[in-house]
Amino acid sequence: MASRPHWLLPLVVALLSCGVDTEAPSRARAGSLRGAEDLLDAPYPVDDIVGGRLGAGPRDLTDLDGLLVFVATDRTRGTELFRSDGTDTGTFLVKDIHPGPRGSALHSLTPLGRSLVFVADDGVHGEEPWVSDGKPSGTRLLRDLCAGASGSHPRDLVVLGGFVYFVADDGVTGAELWRTDGTTEGTQLVKDLVPGAEPASPVELTVVGDRLFFFVDHDLWNSDGTPEGTRLLRTFETLPHVDLSPRALTAVDGRLHFFMEYVQDGATEEGPAPFALWTSDGTPAGTVKLADVGRPVLGGPLRATAAGALLFFVTGTAEQGDELWRSDGTVAGTFLVRDIAPGLDSANPRELTAMDGRVYFSAWTAEHGDELWRSDGTEAGTLLVKDLRPGPEGSALSFLRASRGRLYFSAHEPGKGHEPWTSNGTGRGTSRLADIAEGPDSSCAREFTASGRRVFFTANERALGAELWAWDEGYTFRLVTRRPSWVFPPDERHPLAGERAQLVQDIRPGPLGSDSTSWAVLQDRLVFDADNGSVGLEPWRSDGTSQGTSLLLDIRPGPASSAPSDFFTLGGRVLFFANDGLRGRELWRTDGTPAGTVLVKDLHVGAGDGKGAGAPVVVGGIAYFNGRDSARGEELWRTDGTTAGTYLVKDLMPGPEGASPRQLTAVGNRVFFIARFPSTGYELGVSDGTESGTFLVKDIRPGIAGSYPAAMTALGPRVVFTANDGVSGEEPWVSDGTAAGTQLLRDLWPGPEGSAADGYTVAFGKVVFVATTPAAGREPWITDGTAPGTRLVLDINPGPEGSYPLWPCPLWGSVLFAANDGKRGVELWRASTSTGAAELVKDLRAGVASSEPRWLTTVGDTILFHADNGETGAELWETTGVGAGTLLRQELAPGQLGSLPHAFIRAGAKVFFLADDGAQGTEWWVLPLPPVAP
Secondary structure, eight states, X not given: OOOOOGGGHHHHHHXXXXXXXXXXXXXXXXXXXXXXXXXXXXXXXXXXXXXXXOOOOOEEEEEETTEEEEEEEETTTEEEEEEEOSSSTTOEEEEOSSTTTTBOOOEXXXXXXXXXXXXXXXXXXXEEEEEEOSSGGGOEEOOOSSTTTTBOOOEEEEEETTEEEEEEEOSSSOEEEEEEOSSSTTOEEEEOSSOSSSOOOOEEEEEETTEEEEEETTEEEEEOSSSTTEEEEEEOOOOTTEEEEEEEEEEETTEEXXXXXXXXXXXOSOOOOSEEEEEEOSSSTTOEEEEEOSOOOOSSSOOEEEETTEEEEEEEETTTEEEEEEEOSSSTTOEEEEOSSOTTOOOOOXXXXXXXXXXXXXXXXXXXXXXXXXESSSSTTOEEEEOSSTTTTOOOOEEEEEETTEEEEEEEETTTEEEEEXXXXXXXXXXXXXXXXXXXXXXXXXXXXXXXXXXXXXXXXXXXXXXEEEEETXXXXXXXXXXXXXXXXXXXXXXXXXXXXXXXXXXXXXXXXXXXXXXXXXXXXXXXXXXXXXXXXXXXXXXXXXXXXXXXXXXSOSSSOOOOEEEEEETTEEEEEEEOSSSOEEEEEESSSSTTOEEEEOSSOSSSOOBOSSOOEEETTEEEEEEEETTTEEEEEXXXXXXXXXXXXXXXXXXXXXXXXXXXXXXXXXXXEEEEETTTEEEEEEESSSSTTOEEEEOSSTTTTOOOOEEEEEETTEEEEEEEOSSSOEEEEEESSSSTTOEEOOOSSXXXXXOOOEEEEEETTEEEEEEEETTTEEEEEEESSSSTTOEEOOOSSTTTTBOOOEEEEEXXXXXXXXXXXXXXXXXXXXXXXXXXXXXXXXXXXXSSSOOOOEEEEEETTEEEEEEEOSSSOEEEEEESSSGGGOEEEEOSSTTTTOOOOEEEEEETTEEEEEEEOSSSOEEEEEEEOOOOOO
């Protein structure tokens, strides 16, 4: 392909400033495990706490029958679901699905009539399908497809008829095709496409008319939503050493269009062209190849879309570069529309967006730079709409969307930066909406979404960060949100239009801050701990206004703190533990009013603490926790938020010492824990919430010494853990909650020494863990939960010294970790749960020195981590699990200082992490995720 002129660099820089794909050469597809593009948008700082920008980062803006729903992130609740009707009182949190700062990481918002189907993780069930009507009471788990905390990981949600179709793994049939009508009963498996536990893993779910098309490996299927109507349409055969990858399935005028990529492994020089365009009418005979198209540009901003009866896409030739092509589903009707940048130059069309039967897009020419164009599929009808920035530099148009007969996008002007524009498709009807980030700064407005009588979008104003904005039919701009942990005042006499968002309240004036460390959501308010400098740490509430933000109750009057902690939402109230100075640390609740902030129960009568160590866990609407009273010590308690409903589950260890239950772990509808039982010491316990259903599972180490179970990890309906039976030492065990089903997996180091198994990491129904043996040292092992299925993965550092794997992290059917093979230092390795083999992913720092990969965190099809290659210091890296897909993502702190990025947290379409760029200290940064690769 022809290269772009060197003076396009300013345009590239402008696009990077807004987080837009600049079409830099893509990284090798060999570096992708699941076909996802490796290239991510550039990260940018989110929150400079000392003095910078802090935004909610609204994203996934979605119209739900005239109500806007979206995903946003704050420091108190993580990533959760919000709603807005464009008014102050109508913008608030829908539900804190996963209470606490981690958030539910919800995604795939899909409207189905007046309901919203989406994917979320409530911290108990893992990623599962949820449904919401936009109200807290109507937001619920749709169905727990894969029992336990692992989740079914639904993906590729699409609407057909009255159903949402998706792919999920229920732990029994593997990843298969499911559908839901928004009810629990109506959430069903469509068909086990590959019978048994082997996953079919359908990809590219695409609705065409009244049928659903998708691929399973090299097979094209379609479905009418019934088992009998779900059929194999065609199997695509290929030559030896050539693999197939379907791309960009698109519905066009009742037909399916798609690209088939032919990937050769290098073993043969002969083979098909790298790409071909196909079409299908839903019959085997009507599934035909239209043309070989070279190598179309399908990644990054939208590059294939339907407009009217035509498919528009971008591909290139050696003579013409990347240009706009079209197809009407016939061989003769598939051709280049226009050579917009004549000759070898590439117009590089992108942001292809359909409106009124035409396609609108951004394209480059030497005369105008990157500007707005349109096409009706003919050469004469392919025209520049408007030169927004006259001259060759161009406006670097981005985030183009069509809504209700108008286009919305972000474009750059000298002295204005990237700001929101609108167009009716004509030059005269194209104009800038507003200069939100006044002056040369850019607001990078994006995600334009019409809902009700307003158009909503996300924009970044320096003082506010990325927040939700609205433009109503009266051409009035309104800043809808500023930190979604607050809700705007119900006083409509003070509209936000034209006003700048303000701090809700400086609870502790001055530089020290209010020291909030724990919080929960109560309907449309936030309940949290704060210190205003006079009454100590106490519970506060806020409705998002200064006048609505106040101390709930000075539980421990005066400057001493009641130090409320462990806030969690249960049954429409917030529960927490606090010390009033008289009764010790006890269980409290609040309904959001001072009068309604009351002690639930004084478990330990007198000044003693009623709260034992460890965090509560919620299972089935009941919270379980380690409570303490004077007569029985620390025992397992439960609460429904009422005095009568707060009681001891069972006195497991009669007497004042107590059982001291720890490591409460949700496994299905039960809670596993370790506790001290009479005559057994610390052993494994389980509870279903009843006295009879709460018991010692097994005396693993007979006698009073106890086996001290540790590192408990849910594996489907069972729990895997480490215990010491007194004979075999610390070894891996598994339990289904019965004595007979609680067994030593394998005595890896015979004798009382034990293998000290730890680091259990679940991936695709198997567990990779770390253990020590006399022959191999500390190395990675794998188990399927049975003794025969428990074995050494690889002696990475041959001999007894061991490689000491650290930071294990799952990625689809693999677990990645850092290990030292004795020759290359601590580097990145990968163990496959399907083959049970392990291999070096990449030597990031050549030689015996270590790159020390740390903080490995799964983000979709990628793992993010930090490592030191010896040149940049510890910086941000990414990997898809193979060497070609393991790359330095970005050097945030120039030179060898290293920014030490860590604590990676996925939040919808972004990843947040902490890093120190050498100027702002350790602050939050954000990394936009790439689009899902076709």
